[in-house]
Amino acid sequence: MDAVPDSVLVVDDDDRIRASLRLALEDNGYRVIDAADAESALELIARDVPDIVLLDLMLPGIDGFECCRRIRREHDMPILVVSARADSHDVVAGLEAGADDYIRKPFDMPELTARIRALRRRLQPAAVADGTTELQGAGVWVAPERGEVRVDGEPVHLTKTEFRLLLEFMQHPGRVYTREVLLDRVWEYGYFGDPRIVDVHIGRLRAKIEADTANPTRVVTVRGFGYKFDA
Amino acid sequence: MRRPLRLRLSVRLAVTFGVGALLVSALLASSAYLLSRRYLAQEQEHATLRQAYFNAAVVRTGMQAQTPDVPGLLDLLPSGIGTNALIEQSGRWYSTSLTVSRDGLPLSVKRPVLNGAVVQAWIRSNGAPALLEGIPLPSVDGAYFQITDEAALARTLSVLRAVLAAAAGAASLAGALVGWWASRRLTAPLRSVAAAAERIAVGDFQTSLPPEADAELGGLVDSFNTMVEALKERIERDARFAGDVSHELRSPLTTLSTALSVLQGRRNELSPRGADALDLLSGEVLRFQRLVEDLLEISRADEPGAPVDREPIRICELVLQVLAEGQYGEVTTDIDSRLLDATVDGDKRRLEQALRNLLDNAQRHGGGIVRVAVEPQEGAVALVVDDMGPGVPPADVDRIFDRFARGRLSRRRGSQGGTGLGLAIVREHVRWHGGHVTVRSRPGGGARFIIELPASGAE
Numbered sequence: 001m002d003a004v005p006d007s008v009l010v011v012d013d014d015d016r017i018r019a020s021l022r023l024a025l026e027d028n029g030y031r032v033i034d035a036a037d038a039e040s041a042l043e044l045i046a047r048d049v050p051d052i053v054l055l056d057l058m059l060p061g062i063d064g065f066e067c068c069r070r071i072r073r074e075h076d077m078p079i080l081v082v083s084a085r086a087d088s089h090d091v092v093a094g095l096e097a098g099a100d101d102y103i104r105k106p107f108d109m110p111e112l113t114a115r116i117r118a119l120r121r122r123l124q125p126a127a128v129a130d131g132t133t134e135l136q137g138a139g140v141w142v143a144p145e146r147g148e149v150r151v152d153g154e155p156v157h158l159t160k161t162e163f164r165l166l167l168e169f170m171q172h173p174g175r176v177y178t179r180e181v182l183l184d185r186v187w188e189y190g191y192f193g194d195p196r197i198v199d200v201h202i203g204r205l206r207a208k209i210e211a212d213t214a215n216p217t218r219v220v221t222v223r224g225f226g227y228k229f230d231a
Numbered sequence: 232m233r234r235p236l237r238l239r240l241s242v243r244l245a246v247t248f249g250v251g252a253l254l255v256s257a258l259l260a261s262s263a264y265l266l267s268r269r270y271l272a273q274e275q276e277h278a279t280l281r282q283a284y285f286n287a288a289v290v291r292t293g294m295q296a297q298t299p300d301v302p303g304l305l306d307l308l309p310s311g312i313g314t315n316a317l318i319e320q321s322g323r324w325y326s327t328s329l330t331v332s333r334d335g336l337p338l339s340v341k342r343p344v345l346n347g348a349v350v351q352a353w354i355r356s357n358g359a360p361a362l363l364e365g366i367p368l369p370s371v372d373g374a375y376f377q378i379t380d381e382a383a384l385a386r387t388l389s390v391l392r393a394v395l396a397a398a399a400g401a402a403s404l405a406g407a408l409v410g411w412w413a414s415r416r417l418t419a420p421l422r423s424v425a426a427a428a429e430r431i432a433v434g435d436f437q438t439s440l441p442p443e444a445d446a447e448l449g450g451l452v453d454s455f456n457t458m459v460e461a462l463k464e465r466i467e468r469d470a471r472f473a474g475d476v477s478h479e480l481r482s483p484l485t486t487l488s489t490a491l492s493v494l495q496g497r498r499n500e501l502s503p504r505g506a507d508a509l510d511l512l513s514g515e516v517l518r519f520q521r522l523v524e525d526l527l528e529i530s531r532a533d534e535p536g537a538p539v540d541r542e543p544i545r546i547c548e549l550v551l552q553v554l555a556e557g558q559y560g561e562v563t564t565d566i567d568s569r570l571l572d573a574t575v576d577g578d579k580r581r582l583e584q585a586l587r588n589l590l591d592n593a594q595r596h597g598g599g600i601v602r603v604a605v606e607p608q609e610g611a612v613a614l615v616v617d618d619m620g621p622g623v624p625p626a627d628v629d630r631i632f633d634r635f636a637r638g639r640l641s642r643r644r645g646s647q648g649g650t651g652l653g654l655a656i657v658r659e660h661v662r663w664h665g666g667h668v669t670v671r672s673r674p675g676g677g678a679r680f681i682i683e684l685p686a687s688g689a690e
């Protein structure tokens with residue numbers, strides 16, 4: 001752990017949940033700031049950018065989805081959506097609004113801290129095994145350590161998770177990844193994650209690096225298996 | 232369900248209609264027959280009587296001659312075929328035919344005629360009906376008798392009888408057919424109601440009956456559809472309620488488990504008694520949490536909900552993956568080599584959970600998992616989980632998949648706290664995939680749970 005503790009912004013309208021999360025996260029060594037609604041969360045972020053956002057989707061006023069989109073306009077820090085609603089539409093909608101991952105209430109604290117740690121690791125500059133500083137393929141250029149991406153020469157801005165996903169693909173062009181393997185390698189959850197997270201992120205990544213998202217040529221679907229990067 | 236001694240409604244209606252038609256047509260036929268017979272007989276009686284008077288007059292005239300030649304007179308009579316005449320004069324009898332003699336005349340006719348009365352009567356002559364007229368001839372001290380054979384009339388009548396009987400038979404057959412047709416027509420909506428009710432009984436609430444044009448049957452169909460709608464709403468409301476309740480429990484549970492984790496992190500600051508209490512609390516909160524999860528899962532399964540994208544799922548991979556994730560120890564896995572690439576169209580999460588619940592059940596209540604197998608079936612893939620427990624008593628086989636069935640079953644209640652919803656969730660998820668789950672006794676003891684799923688891909 002760094003000398004300066006990571007800061008986690010907790011956005012939840014339930015006072016008791018905020019209070020208990022503050023206790024638990026502080027015990028785990030995080031600095032916690034909290035907000036009861038989206039407006040004050042956005043204000044807080046403007047003043048003090050947190051390392052990670054823990055965002056409840058059901059908020060009074062501006063809802064969690066919109067809040068997520070507004071944060072994404074300016075920041076690429078990991079956002080972990082806390083979904084009180086169980087149905088998958090909310091989960092997918094939350095991910096499409098720009099969240100990196102979701103966790104369902106009620107959650108186990110060890111599970112939450114495991115996810116936060118996994119998200120936290122994506123904040124570090126990506127390390128490529130053989131020390132390569134540049135990767136290239138299919139018109140995509142990536143500088144892992146600087147976190148830069150160019151598609152056909154144009155710089156593209158990716159979130160931390162999207163960047164990790166692209167990097168994983170580009171390190172092994174042609175390799176077919178199942179969703180589970182991607183969850184394991186990019187999200188670092190082993191088999192515990194929800195494969196839909198992968199699908200939504202693939203969709204977002206395609207929107208940024210494909211000329212035509214309906215007919216992707218770089219990140220292609222292998223039906224019944226998963227995805228691969230066509231260099 | 233079917234009462235064996237009662238005839239089916241359609242048969243009963245057909246019989247009723249047939250018997251009714253038979254009664255009516257028999258009544259009509261017999262009255263037609265009787266009327267015709269009476270009319271024909273009267274016609275015949277008039278004709279022969281006239282003939283008899285005429286003949287009697289001829290005979291009288293002949294006998295009033297100086298030297299009456301009675302046998303000659305008989306020959307003179309204009310007799311048709313089958314008409315025989317007898318003449319009596321002063322106790323002497325003369326006949327036109329050898330077959331007809333005075334002995335053939337019944338006393339009841341002979342006596343009144345000889346006493347001076349005109350008599351006409353139906354008799355039987357040589358086994359056939361015949362008309363007998365007797366006309367006294369007092370002026371010559373004699374009498375004239377005439378016997379007309381009426382076999383032709385009898386034949387006509389018997390033909391008429393046969394025709395009428397056939398018509399009555401045909402009418403009753405037609406009546407029975409109409410009855411059968413009417414009952415089919417009448418019971419068709421009943422049958423479709425019964426079929427629909429059966430579909431509803433197995434949980435298909437999309438069932439509704441097509442509208443019926445007829446006002447009375449339409450009433451039945453309408454009220455049935457209304458009932459289905461009400462039932463569906465009610466079930467959905469109940470499901471929503473369970474979902475809403477569980478949902479409301481999420482926030483307090485989140486606070487509880489988060490706060491508990493803080494306490495667990497500071498366990499060493501607690502006294503031993505405090506730590507024991509904390510452990511109890513943690514265990515129960517965990518169980519509570521699982522129950523809420525399961526309740527939400529099952530109330531979600533109840534919701535008609537939006538269609539989830541189905542994708543081909545490689546079933547063997549899924550089985551191995553679920554086994555690898557869980558802590559099930561050494562488990563024998565039998566995978567039919569033909570099924571290595573078999574896929575099922577479905578939702579991976581639900582399938583995983585269904586299988587996981589079965590495995591957890593085998594471990595928790597079945598004394599451990601003996602064997603997990605993937606076996607081919609006709610158009611389907613079967614996932615088999617064998618345990619080494621006491622097996623499932625036949626009485627519980629149907630109920631074991633019910634929600635919270637555990638308490639009502641004769642099975643021993645596990646102390647390791649399942650939620651009582653695990654197997655119900657298995658059934659819901661398997662049903663969602665168009666398959667079904669069953670339990671039976673395993674050869675060699677223990678229970679065998681089988682999930683059958685319709686296969687989609689390569690067999």
